[in-house]
Amino acid sequence: MSSPKLIFFQFKTRLQNPDYPTSPNVWRVRLALNYKNLPFTTVWVDGPEIAKTCIAECIPNLDFFADGTPHYTLPALIDATNPDAPVKLVDSKRIVDYLEDTYPEIDPQRALYPPGTKSFQALAYYFFREAVMIHLRPLSVAGAAALQTDRTCAAYLVRHRESYEKAQRMEESGREKGWETAKSALDLMESFIAENGDPQAPYFAGQNITFTDLSIAANLIYLKLSLGDQEFDKHIRAHNGGRWGRLLDAFAKYM
Amino acid sequence: MSSPKLIFFQFKTRLQNPDYPTSPNVWRVRLALNYKNLPFTTVWVDGPEIAKTCIAECIPNLDFFADGTPHYTLPALIDATNPDAPVKLVDSKRIVDYLEDTYPEIDPQRALYPPGTKSFQALAYYFFREAVMIHLRPLSVAGAAALQTDRTCAAYLVRHRESYEKAQRMEESGREKGWETAKSALDLMESFIAENGDPQAPYFAGQNITFTDLSIAANLIYLKLSLGDQEFDKHIRAHNGGRWGRLLDAFAKYM
Known part of the structure; x- marks a missing residue:
């Protein structure tokens, strides 16, 4: 080839x-x-x-x-x-x-899809998006908008208008609530990971990277860039015993 | 041994x-x-x-x-x-x-847990319970109560009082809504299964039974017994191209 x-x-x-x-x-x-x-x-x-x-x-x-x-x-x-x-x-x-x-x-x-994991990974991908990310979207959209080029920004805001307007209306308590809900969902993710019987294993399924890890890492990178290091570190890096910070670090060489 | x-x-x-x-x-x-x-x-x-x-x-x-x-x-x-x-x-x-x-x-x-699937299966088990079964509980509890022995029934109703009372208050439209929500979640399950690339494969992960299938089949049997054949067949057996009826049939020999 x-x-x-x-x-x-x-x-x-x-x-x-x-x-x-x-x-x-x-x-x-x-x-x-x-x-x-x-x-x-x-x-x-x-x-x-x-x-x-x-x-x-x-x-x-x-x-x-x-x-x-x-x-x-x-x-x-x-x-x-x-x-x-x-x-x-x-x-x-x-x-x-x-x-x-x-x-x-x-x-x-x-292998990103070990045998017999495609349907399970589709579920994990859906769950992470709908249980974790959806609650952080209004928080991250404003930050992400500021990272777009001038020419892109207007179109970006049109595409994400609903989240952006929600972010504008959001009080500090709303941000906290978004974080609390997302972090409860991360706790659930952690409880699933614990079923491996190896809580220090770095990836969702244990020692090997799967599509699920790519998806989670991609979202963590997005959150870190759009929210800034300070808010990311405060809420995510150390959560669940530092799991998400370690995952991000493990993927640094693939960025 | x-x-x-x-x-x-x-x-x-x-x-x-x-x-x-x-x-x-x-x-x-x-x-x-x-x-x-x-x-x-x-x-x-x-x-x-x-x-x-x-x-x-x-x-x-x-x-x-x-x-x-x-x-x-x-x-x-x-x-x-x-x-x-x-x-x-x-x-x-x-x-x-x-x-x-x-x-x-x-x-x-x-193997009920093929290598690298424990965390994924914990998520699938959680998802089936929280996305599908939770919406059917008020429907099934009344039927299940009628199947308990006289001596058990009172304790059963105490344990499931909330669902039972909800069922008593529930109009026909409430039952329909419970079914619609649960069936939308089954549609999601089907979309995950479709990722196998083998839509006729009988089990969640494809051709082999996993813990996830035991869990789903156990709940389908419970629904069939508590709701009765007629309601079960109307709403579940044929749904998603007959997937759930086929799963139940495949587990009949393990009942």
């Missing part, structure tokens, strides 16, 4: 040094590419250019808006390894699954 | 022929024992005798009531294989985990 030729479309942000995206979905793909040691080139796309770029590259839309117009978004990936039949993908989970299927790990301990 | 000598304490019910319990927790252990082909003798315990029986057998209490008195409940298991050191257990999950650890399957495909 020839060396993979992967082109990865990430949202441009203000974070030029280092070049970091701020979307958890983009992070999920980026962590997967780096964890799997797959070389890639990045195309940084500013908000107003997303649809134009996708159309020009024949990258499909993710879905449709309520009014029927196609919804183009990132991350997107082109695998041009076979120049006669380039693969063009959107949706972070679909992209990671494609990479795992197309460039499988030789060492079974590095 | 000598042949296991297992004594299984189940709630006595009106269902004498066949001898069926009506608690999903008791069913979970019963399905595990039969799936693992472990011989056992049953002690059927009527409600008012539970605490007395547990104390006499030195079976520990599960937890404590709010007023500090110990809460004795079933299922319970005594493993008297080693007569000098009998093992006495309560809590259906702890019992199943003990059986799996103590009498592991030789065929890895029959």
